[in-house]
Amino acid sequence: MNIRNCKKCGKMFNYVAGPPICPVCRDEAEKKFQEVKEFVRTNRTATMNQIVEACGVDQRQVEQWIREERLVFSTDSPLKLSCESCGKTIVTGRYCEKCKKEQANTFSAAGRQSEASQAADKRDSGPKMYTFKK
DSSP, rough: EEEEEEEETOOOOEESSSSSSHHHHHHHHHHHHHHHHHHHHHHTTTTHHHHHHHHTTTHHHHHHHHTSSSSOTTTTTTTTTOOTTTEESSSSSSHHHHHHHHHHHHHHHHHHHHHHHHHHHHHTTSSOOOOOOO
């Protein structure tokens, strides 16, 4: 059993996975997310300050939801993000589609290379025969 203190309220809880917050705080955060999501849906041209003031949520939390791709803004929204790799303007996430594809290709190539080297190691480390002279 993994017991931790909630980062938001400080109460002890049985930690399973995800952010280190208790189930009560997690439910409250989810309610806030749904409120922000509905506000953004009905106010497509809202600024970050308007979202924060109307929903009573921290700006960093809204930015986290955007980076996690839980919140997506329309193309006519004044809220714009920059791709963390190339700087291109995006509406959600951390990377533009081009950079996501490049990273996926890089990771898959690295995985194929690792698999090939492991297969070569297995071939080289097979059983060996030793002979002894009497």
